[in-house]
Amino acid sequence: MILFDCGFDNGGDIDDDNDEFPSKVGKYKAKTELHHFCSLPILIRIQEMVVGLLNANPIVYKKKERRARNVPTVIDEVTFTPTIEHCSMATLIGLCLRVKLMRSLPSRYKVDIRVAPGRHATEAEVNKQLNDKERVAAALENPNLLELVDSCLEP
């Protein structure tokens, strides 16, 4: 289990009423405008976070492999800690993490993503959605959201 500290400041007007993946990202299409929604420190943090995960992962992978009998599947749990109880941001960060992992790890990796317990008001709802692959797949078919995620993950 890997814990990440993700600090960020509240940027832009975000729909806080529901737990769903942000769909109203239309107005943030331009890259410069994205910084209003996802300010620069956040973008850098996400990148650091993911790089940190990937560097640490080989160690975790080996441990799991010893325990799993001839099954190359690796099950990993990633926990991230948003320092502000801001629903949409936690969901977005989790989604960015999910996408980065999907693109970087071999397909046999099964990853569960969780918000660190006790640190978020609606953590159960955020976790449930982040680990529902149908919900994630549908969200990523929204081109605006995908572009936002891509911008967050851009080095």
Added chain:
Amino acid sequence: MELLDGELELREIQKLEGHTDRVWSLAWNPTGTGVAGMLASCSGDKTVRIWQKGPSGSWDCSAVLEDTHTRTVRSCAWSPSGKLLATASFDGTTAIWERVGGEFECVATLEGHENEVKSVSWNASGSLLATCARDKTVWIWEAQPGNEFECVSVLQGHTQDVKMVQWHPFLDVLVSVGYDNSVKVWTEDGDDDWHCVQTLGEAGSGHTSTVWALSFNSAGDRMVTCSDDLTLKIWDTSQNPSETSGDGSGSWSHLCTLSGYHDRTIFSVHWSRDGLIASGAADDAIRLFTESKDRMVDQPSYKMLVKREKAHDMDVNSVQWNLKEPKLLASASDDGTIKIWELSEVSKLVEHMLLQEFAAGTGVDRHQTF
């Protein structure tokens, strides 16, 4: 079919490749041509593929239904006549395709859901269609002449994304399951007045996380549900004769829970004509369960018969028994492939292998009858 403990296995017959993204769902044509029929598959690549057994005996892709849905096709279902195929998509629409010879033509598009449609199901007579979506609703459509479909009811009740709908095998009773962890039973009062007659929730031995799928047994008196809570639950209507109104709707009660068999989300479950329950899960495995004939136990119980690890390279999203050949099973996966399996007795295989060994060793003609 006589089932011998520990002597069954799922033998891979063929791997069907062609889709360029994950395959979400499968449906066997209930009629079809030839011995085993026709299989429809739908995918994240926005297409639906039709597979048929060719003269050589291998399964080939006979049609690709494309340029209609603009997003993932999540679910497909054949009408009871086998002539129509309904496909449900994340683009919010449900398309109806008509089979004309070997070709398929889109003859209707059902619109109305506010967002991704997750599942579609035909009732036993083919007069009604049900769809459900992330908008938390279940829609009931009436099939009219000329391939016209009219929405006759929008069912509200689920508090979250509805994952699957399934009609009872012979009654006009609809069951829906979803992200709110519940199972809901819907019937009609007459005059298109549909309402929820029962909710099987967490409080009443229900699931504690998203319910992904359900399947009825052929007798229609039991159903199995599968969930993200890592369990399968069997429900039945035959235990309370005083409350059963004979329409299969009231008093579904929890019969048993199969836990400890799965360690990742179970996405699909299907009950065969012969009483075998197949499950497809996020650990890439397919499992088969059957009712235990253990006379020591009062309560009906179920046990795992077969576990096929590494059935696919990634999550198994759908398992479907062939409707005419009860030993044939199809599975679909995130790895973009479909596999056809045959349930066979290991003992026969071993016997065959031994005979081969013997014949090779002693130089005896292996065709000689013993």
